[in-house]
Amino acid sequence: xxxxxxxxxxxxxxxxxxxxxALDWPDPQGIILNNFGQNEDGKPALxxxxxxxxxxxxxxxxxxxxxxxxYASVSxxxxxxxxxxxxxxxxxxDGIISVYSRxxxxxxxxxxxxxxxxxxxxxxxxxxxxxNSSGFYFFLYDRKERRWINPLMIVNPRPDERPPVIxxxxxxxxxxxxxDPAVTRTLSQGLYTISVSASDTMMAANxxxxxPFRIVCSLNxxxxxxxxxxxxxxxxxxxxxxxxxxxxxxxIFTQFPGWEVGTIRFTRGQATxxxxxxxxxxxxxxxxxxxxxx
Amino acid sequence: xxxxxxxxWFILGILIFLAYVFAAAQPIPKETFLTARWLSSLESGxxxxxxTYSLDRNSGNPDLLIPFQLGGRYGYIADTGEFSIxxxxxxxxxxxxxxxxxxxxxxxxxxxxxxxxxKVMEINDPDGYPFFLDDKFFLIGKGQDTVYALDDxxxxxxxYEFPAPLTCIDAAAGFVLAGTLDGTIELIDSDGKQFxxxxxxxxxxxxxxxxxxxxKDASRLAIISGIDDQRFLLLEKTGDRYRVVYHEFLSGGYxxxxxxxxxxxxxxxxxxRENGMGIYDIASRSTVKIDLDSRITAYDKxxxxxxxxxxxxxxxxxxxxxxxxxxxxxxxxxxxxxVSSFLERRGSRIFIGxxxxxxxxxxxxx
Numbered sequence: 001x002x003x004x005x006x007x008x009x010x011x012x013x014x015x016x017x018x019x020x021x022a023l024d025w026p027d028p029q030g031i032i033l034n035n036f037g038q039n040e041d042g043k044p045a046l047x048x049x050x051x052x053x054x055x056x057x058x059x060x061x062x063x064x065x066x067x068x069x070x071y072a073s074v075s076x077x078x079x080x081x082x083x084x085x086x087x088x089x090x091x092x093x094d095g096i097i098s099v100y101s102r103x104x105x106x107x108x109x110x111x112x113x114x115x116x117x118x119x120x121x122x123x124x125x126x127x128x129x130x131x132n133s134s135g136f137y138f139f140l141y142d143r144k145e146r147r148w149i150n151p152l153m154i155v156n157p158r159p160d161e162r163p164p165v166i167x168x169x170x171x172x173x174x175x176x177x178x179x180d181p182a183v184t185r186t187l188s189q190g191l192y193t194i195s196v197s198a199s200d201t202m203m204a205a206n207x208x209x210x211x212p213f214r215i216v217c218s219l220n221x222x223x224x225x226x227x228x229x230x231x232x233x234x235x236x237x238x239x240x241x242x243x244x245x246x247x248x249x250x251x252i253f254t255q256f257p258g259w260e261v262g263t264i265r266f267t268r269g270q271a272t273x274x275x276x277x278x279x280x281x282x283x284x285x286x287x288x289x290x291x292x293x294x
Numbered sequence: 295x296x297x298x299x300x301x302x303w304f305i306l307g308i309l310i311f312l313a314y315v316f317a318a319a320q321p322i323p324k325e326t327f328l329t330a331r332w333l334s335s336l337e338s339g340x341x342x343x344x345x346t347y348s349l350d351r352n353s354g355n356p357d358l359l360i361p362f363q364l365g366g367r368y369g370y371i372a373d374t375g376e377f378s379i380x381x382x383x384x385x386x387x388x389x390x391x392x393x394x395x396x397x398x399x400x401x402x403x404x405x406x407x408x409x410x411x412x413k414v415m416e417i418n419d420p421d422g423y424p425f426f427l428d429d430k431f432f433l434i435g436k437g438q439d440t441v442y443a444l445d446d447x448x449x450x451x452x453x454y455e456f457p458a459p460l461t462c463i464d465a466a467a468g469f470v471l472a473g474t475l476d477g478t479i480e481l482i483d484s485d486g487k488q489f490x491x492x493x494x495x496x497x498x499x500x501x502x503x504x505x506x507x508x509x510k511d512a513s514r515l516a517i518i519s520g521i522d523d524q525r526f527l528l529l530e531k532t533g534d535r536y537r538v539v540y541h542e543f544l545s546g547g548y549x550x551x552x553x554x555x556x557x558x559x560x561x562x563x564x565x566x567r568e569n570g571m572g573i574y575d576i577a578s579r580s581t582v583k584i585d586l587d588s589r590i591t592a593y594d595k596x597x598x599x600x601x602x603x604x605x606x607x608x609x610x611x612x613x614x615x616x617x618x619x620x621x622x623x624x625x626x627x628x629x630x631x632x633v634s635s636f637l638e639r640r641g642s643r644i645f646i647g648x649x650x651x652x653x654x655x656x657x658x659x660x
Contacts, residue, residue, distance in 0.1 A: 078551040
């Protein structure tokens with residue numbers, strides 16, 4: 001059953017990958033502050049924030065779809081304040097839209113011409129909208145499927161030599177009691193929710209901790225929970241993420257800074273709980289807990 | 295014989311003349327003119343009487359407060375020319391008829407105040423920026439994809455997570471209308487539930503919603519959508535559904551937020567279109583295009599009395615007040631020097647702002 005799910009997820013992943021155009025980073029030198037899927041006070045990040053000082057380039061060729069240059073007041077046209085600050089959206093075809101936001105207000109680039117080629121400068125890093133340091137916020141949107149896409153899936157890869165780190169694993173029973181399986185080795189039988197806190201760095205330990213790409217839990221070798229930070233979509237007013245099927249993100253992002261990866265039913269006897277965390281480069285780390293269930 | 299023929303021609307001529315006089319004659323239109331009332335300096339905050347206007351408090355309504363944002367300042371000015379609030383904008387601001395808030399880009403607390411500067415509520419660790427529509431309080435989430443409706447105490451009533459970033463919003467009669475980057479509109483009811491299935495106007499090469507407006511009774515939705523070609527659409531409510539009752543392809547188009555709003559008790563819709571503006575008349579189901587040679591910087595969003603005002607900007611430091619008599623006659627243009635501009639109207643009173651102050655004008659007829 002577990003392997004079937006893994007094949008299904010892998011199939012889904014590669015289907016998505018094969019259909020998406022390759023893109024470049026808007027600022028290859030920009031430092032990633034946080035990335036797709038990161039738990040931001042109980043809510044997922046749907047894009048990537050960069051600390052940056054210079055130009056912001058188009059990720060690929062396309063056409064300007066939308067530009068909003070007003071941010072300090074509620075716009076008379078949109079009637080909205082703008083947490084995205086100064087922002088530009090480019091339609092790359094095949095349903096892919098890239099968005100460059102929180103750019104510098106004083107150095108805005110005119111939206112003419114509307115046809116953009118890779119490496120055209122769209123704006124400059126700065127401060128506008130929901131930001132407290134110089135940089136920008138970048139995200140990708142798939143209009144065909146109406147979902148946000150993890151940029152790390154389709155933007156040309158960045159060097160990554162470090163596997164993720166697992167900070168903690170917690171088990172919460174139906175009464176709401178929380179156990180650390182590294183400390184409590186004996187548990188009562190029943191249904192438990194598994195929460196995992198993990199982070200990833202690419203080249204050095206002192207980089208900003210980022211969200212991993214996938215977290216998988218297995219019980220006695222059988223996959224019982226798999227959380228993928230590939231896409232987010234909203235249905236009927238609720239943001240959804242893939243965890244053994246689409247589930248509302250509020251069920252996943254409850255335990256800051258971790259994620260609720262799934263539920264496990266422990267039955268009497270010995271149990272081996274394994275948590276595997278993988279980054280987007282495929283590097284993985286696991287932790288195993290041998291538990292006595294009474 | 296020839297004499298009789300001549301007489302017939304003469305009588306016919308008189309009849310035609312009389313018929314013309316009675317059938318084609320029109321009353322002389324009333325002459326409309328503006329008289330200056332007062333000028334209030336943003337710096338000093340003191341109103342000065344203009345023309346023969348008396349600054350007697352009885353001649354203006356001190357309770358009629360007009361929100362303004364102008365020349366790096368914001369606040370409320372009364373119909374008497376006195377400022378209720380007049381302060382320098384240091385951060386981001388959201389201001390409406392009844393409420394305002396100034397907040398940090400990365401706010402840890404939001405303070406919502408009324409037109410007299412009294413604190414209405416305080417929100418700690420907000421998840422977004424505040425805005426006020428339909429006399430209600432909302433937050434737009436930091437990703438610009440989530441709307442939080444707040445109650446009068448600042449508690450969250452409902453949260454709606456949209457399937458794409460928002461490009462426009464409007465609210466009326468308890469409903470929230472939102473347009474998205476991927477070209478869909480959603481209508482949310484007062485419980486935060488989808489009232490109708492998401493609607494995609496389509497019909498253009500690239501789908502995007504550039505502007506949206508909802509009438510006061512929520513019976514009509516106006517939308518500007520798409521690129522190549524851009525479209526203006528009007529949807530009307532029939533039972534629990536909305537259906538398109540009018541659409542028009544607009545030549546050219548924008549790739550930025552576009553103004554669209556209902557005026558004159560929701561009987562007309564004004565919208566931006568390339569090189570001018572359009573006015574849609576709901577009764578006759580027709581639009582007129584008004585050609586303007588420069589960018590519009592401010593609108594009269596009430597449009598009553600058969601007249602509509604706007605300000606254009608021929609050059610960055612030059613503005614032009616334009617008055618339009620429906621359906622499409624420009625009846626007045628008044629240029630003035632200013633970098634910033636502001637225009638509000640309450641019935642016959644018009645408030646026009648330049649860099650240094652606000653002028654009140656009275657619309658009169660004779």
